[in-house]
Amino acid sequence: MRYSDGRRVNWRERIVCPSCRLNNRLRLSVQILERLVEDTRPSIYLTEQVTPLASYIATRFPSATMSEYLGTEFSAGEVDARGIRHENVTSLSFEDETFDFILSFDVLEHVPNYRAALAELFRVLKPSGRILISVPFGLLTDRNIVRARVNADGRIEYLLPPRIPRQSRRSSGWHPLLLPFWLGILGRIAPRWLY
Numbered sequence: 001m002r003y004s005d006g007r008r009v010n011w012r013e014r015i016v017c018p019s020c021r022l023n024n025r026l027r028l029s030v031q032i033l034e035r036l037v038e039d040t041r042p043s044i045y046l047t048e049q050v051t052p053l054a055s056y057i058a059t060r061f062p063s064a065t066m067s068e069y070l071g072t073e074f075s076a077g078e079v080d081a082r083g084i085r086h087e088n089v090t091s092l093s094f095e096d097e098t099f100d101f102i103l104s105f106d107v108l109e110h111v112p113n114y115r116a117a118l119a120e121l122f123r124v125l126k127p128s129g130r131i132l133i134s135v136p137f138g139l140l141t142d143r144n145i146v147r148a149r150v151n152a153d154g155r156i157e158y159l160l161p162p163r164i165p166r167q168s169r170r171s172s173g174w175h176p177l178l179l180p181f182w183l184g185i186l187g188r189i190a191p192r193w194l195y
Contacts, residue, residue: 021052029105029132030056036130042100045124047107049084057103065099072154089117094124102131109135112150 016023048054049066057064067087074086077093090113102121108114125131147160
């Protein structure tokens, strides 16, 4: 039972395609994107760059823009020695109304000011654009669960025990802040952007 804890199988997250290396949720997201794309060269921004999803998007949409959060020592839009572009989703380097599609999967729950990040994503989205976002959510909660916060000196203060996913422990800019999101946040996003 490779994708199980011995009692349950997480069909959404743990079943990974051996070819594209995407889980079920990300494969569905790619299918939604491909159905929405009408232009042969859409402007796409993906808020990740060193993942199997980024590899797939780069192959399928070579002109897509991708980035990672590399830390406070980098400027927005700066590219490091490995060719990885730095962006802070709360202060993007792009012009207003740049992208037809913005893709952000399991990023916003790690951003201390997710409202600023959402405002930035919508700022750089074209008026007729679409945004595809996924975040962990709690069906039975009426608020976000804040596990940690960033103090004025930049240090993380844990309010609850940290839950750091294994693949994220190596990322210098990862913050375990908002897990899970409250479903009510969806009502705050303008309906024209929802798929």
